[in-house]
Structures are given as structure tokens and as C-alpha cells.
Amino acid sequence: MSQAAAISEEHDEELAEQEATKWEFDEGFQRKTLALFMRDTQFANRTKDLIDPGYFANEAHGQLVGLIKGHLHVHKSVPDLRILTQILKDEKAKKRIRDDAMTEIKQAIKDVMKTDLSNSSYVAEKVSDFAKFQAMEQAILKSVELLQRGDFAGIEKIQKAALAVGLQVDEGDYHYFKEIDNRTQVREDWKAGKIVKRGISTGYAEIDAYLYHNGWGRRELSLMMGAAKAGKSLSLGEFTKNASLLGYHTAYLSLEVSKDIIADRLDANISDTAMRLLKDDPQTVRARIKAAEAKAGHFILK
Structure with a gap:
């Protein structure tokens, strides 16, 4: 095979x-x-370490991502429109951007400025899921070669690196005054009905209305506080049951009540039967639990 042919094949594989x-x-x-x-x-x-310009079907979108990543790496914040305009002028002067591409980039910026900024956490999660999949896929492919060499330490290393791919926990400095425009835009989007809260309902609209996410926040810790016998354990069981009936996978862990007692409480609740009467008509109770299970998520007791 000639060197030119080898380079061509390598280029084709890369593309x-x-x-x-x-x-x-x-x-x-x-x-x-x-x-x-x-x-x-x-x-x-x-998401700066998860998003790659090559992921975007629109070349202008990919170029903008590349420019913003470069600015973000140095200045730790995204450029405003004025600074971005200057960055584009500098890139054009250095002949890093073609004249025909500049027109597409400007149009892309106009489109992006009209796009609402709602549901950023959901978008970030989807970006993270994609990046994790790509990292694990590449790790598996490389592991095959390492396995043939018997390099188990190498396999462990690249697998651990792939599993570590995810969103940055440290979101960087938040400039309160400078971010008011972003906060205002989010509120305008909320007012216009463009934002849908992604909280997990407590099962009670009156309680949801007081919570920031209109329900439990995802990947957040909520704490039930109250005096002894105030109903903390019962409320946890109730909220867990409600989330399960909405289709979410749930787990209820107790350090004081057995799973049998918890299960009886739940059976009584879901079947609308007093606990003392559960044994009177077991088949009716079973039928109501089975009916609830049809749309429910997994519900684990420990």
C-alpha cells in the first residue's frame, strides 16, 4: 500500500x-x-469538558462552540455579544474563519439569541449521558486490544476514566450582578410558559406550590423535620408511594419499622382499606395493588 493511500484511509476512518x-x-x-x-x-x-464542536451537525454551531470554549478556558465566563463580535473579527483577521463561513456564523448567532434558556439542567443531563456513552464505548473498544495483551491494569485505568466522565460539580464563580440578564431571561421564559418545572410531585398540589421545583428537586436532598411522633416516617412513606405511582423508581429505607409493617401501611393506603381489615378481603386488596402497579415505578423497601 502506498503512503498516500494509507493517509487517505486513515483520513477516511477519522471522518x-x-x-x-x-x-x-x-x-x-x-x-x-x-x-x-x-x-x-x-x-x-x-459542560465544557463534555461538549465537542464535532458533535454539531451545523458547522457554524461547532465553530461557535470552539470559540466559546477557548474564551471560557482563559476567562472562566462566556463572552457577551460585544466580546463575541470582537473575537470573530480577530479570528477573521487571522484567516481562521472563511468569509463564507462568517455569514453562517452570524445567522447562527441570531438564531441562538432568539432561543430560550429554559430547562438547562435537563439539557446538561442529556449532554452528560451522551458523553458518558461515548467515553464508555471507546473504553470498551480499547479494552479489547488491551485484553489481548493481558494488560488488565490498563483496562481498569481506562474504564475508571470513562466512568468518571460527567458534569462538573464546581460550576465556577457566579457573578451575581453580571448574571442578572440570564436570570431575567429565565423568568421571562417562565412567564411565557416556555419553562416546565421538572420537580417530582409530592402528590399534594398545595405542597408542590411552595417548593422551588414544584416538587422534589432532582439530585437534591430534602429533609423532613418534626417532633417525635409528628409523622415523619408516615410522610416519607406517603411521598415515596406517590412518586412510585407517578412512574418513578423509588426506595424507602427505615431503621425503626419492619418492611412487613410498612408494606401493610402501603396496602391499606393504596387499597383504601383500614389496616385492621386487610385480612377480611385479601383478594380485593391484591387487585387494587395490582391495578396501581400497572403504571407505577419500582418500589423497594429496606
């Missing part, structure tokens, strides 16, 4: 790999991701 790693997300979701990455410093800092 194929890049094409394979493009996001399966549609154009609207990709534009949404770019809008958040371009305008929301917190989102950008959390």
Missing part, C-alpha cells in the same frame, strides 16, 4: 469516527444546547 460521534439530537435540541453554552456561564462551566 467516519467523527460522523459516528455526532449527536443524535435534532437540530432544535442542538441549537438549544448551543444557546445555553453561549449565554449561560454556569451551564458552560458544567
